[in-house]
Amino acid sequence: MLVYRTTQEEREKRYLSKLAALSSKTLGRQTPEPECEYRNPFQRDRDRIIHSKAFRRLKHKTQVFISPEGDHFRTRLTHVLEVSQISRTCARILGLNEDLVEAISLGHDLGHTPFGHIGEDVLNRLLPPFRHEEQSLRVVDILEKREGKGFGLNLTQETRDGILRHSINDKIKPITQEGLLVRYCDKISYICHDLDDAIRAGLLKYDDLPSFVKEIGKTHSERVDTLIRLIISGFDEEEGFKDDAKFIGVIKSLRDFMMQSVYSAEILRREEEKVTRMFNFIIEYLKSNIDKILNLPEVYGWYNSDSEKSNIAIKDYISGMTDSYIVLYFEKNFLPSSWPLKLDF
Numbered sequence: 001m002l003v004y005r006t007t008q009e010e011r012e013k014r015y016l017s018k019l020a021a022l023s024s025k026t027l028g029r030q031t032p033e034p035e036c037e038y039r040n041p042f043q044r045d046r047d048r049i050i051h052s053k054a055f056r057r058l059k060h061k062t063q064v065f066i067s068p069e070g071d072h073f074r075t076r077l078t079h080v081l082e083v084s085q086i087s088r089t090c091a092r093i094l095g096l097n098e099d100l101v102e103a104i105s106l107g108h109d110l111g112h113t114p115f116g117h118i119g120e121d122v123l124n125r126l127l128p129p130f131r132h133e134e135q136s137l138r139v140v141d142i143l144e145k146r147e148g149k150g151f152g153l154n155l156t157q158e159t160r161d162g163i164l165r166h167s168i169n170d171k172i173k174p175i176t177q178e179g180l181l182v183r184y185c186d187k188i189s190y191i192c193h194d195l196d197d198a199i200r201a202g203l204l205k206y207d208d209l210p211s212f213v214k215e216i217g218k219t220h221s222e223r224v225d226t227l228i229r230l231i232i233s234g235f236d237e238e239e240g241f242k243d244d245a246k247f248i249g250v251i252k253s254l255r256d257f258m259m260q261s262v263y264s265a266e267i268l269r270r271e272e273e274k275v276t277r278m279f280n281f282i283i284e285y286l287k288s289n290i291d292k293i294l295n296l297p298e299v300y301g302w303y304n305s306d307s308e309k310s311n312i313a314i315k316d317y318i319s320g321m322t323d324s325y326i327v328l329y330f331e332k333n334f335l336p337s338s339w340p341l342k343l344d345f
Contacts, residue, residue, distance in 0.1 A: 017095030027157035042099035060322035104162030111135025188227040196220040
């Protein structure tokens with residue numbers, strides 16, 4: 001069986017870019033463990049992420065529009081799948097490691113809150129600091145359990161770094177070109193599909209889009225195609241991705257437009273007020289009933305104070321909820337329940 005993995009490793013050395021991260025030269029895992037005979041380390045990372053509970057919960061976490069009526073709006077799960085597809089397409093063309101970009105892509109949003117961007121902003125405001133990229137790393141390092149293996153998925157350093165550094169606002173770059181690629185593909189993915197969803201929801205009309213957006217493409221697929229081409233052309237075989245690459249400015253312009261026209265829209269601000277009230281009630285309730293969720297002493301036992309321990313536990317608990325679960329949780333704890341009617345006849 002070992003021949004399968006070694007053949008893959010030799011293929012990487014022969015065909016990948018000299019800037020690519022090779023699975024045979026990984027920086028290793030937090031805890032050393034025997035290698036798999038037929039999968040390379042990055043493939044194992046991908047598989048552990050896909051089989052995690054946190055990954056399955058992504059299907060019930062929304063992206064931008066909270067509880068949209070319709071089956072075709074993006075969820076957090078479809079988002080990470082789109083990031084994975086775009087990243088792998090680019091990696092294949094550029095000679096970067098597809099297995100590593102797939103693992104980073106699928107794991108980068110595991111720590112996201114319910115209610116998408118709004119949920120993250122509200123949780124960060126009520127219990128600062130909270131950043132979903134740091135929470136995603138916490139999920140794979142600590143909160144997830146592998147059956148019979150204790151806490152954490154024990155991923156490679158390259159995958160962990162790509163998950164932590166995938167935000168384009170992070171001034172510290174990922175340590176691999178694959179991590180940088182996912183950072184860029186994440187942005188073009190959510191900008192393009194959030195724009196597509198906003199048009200579908202009637203929040204925007206194509207005719208009202210600024211000219212520079214129309215020039216990128218008339219349809220979602222055309223816009224993604226244009227941006228993929230820009231990313232590919234912005235890669236230097238000797239130096240990798242440069243800070244002054246054209247696509248970085250295009251992404252920033254698109255994101256600024258989306259911030260003004262979609263993410264700050266009145267309809268979403270009204271939903272943010274509701275989410276804030278819901279989170280406030282739940283946080284205060286959990287602070288008074290903290291023993292109900294502090295059932296993992298290995299996870300919380302080493303924090304400096306009970307207050308710090310409680311805040312970390314509450315952020316873990318809330319960010320792990322899906323949209324539907326947090327609504328049910330709120331109803332169960334804050335809304336009166338109906339009594340069954342017993343009829344005497």
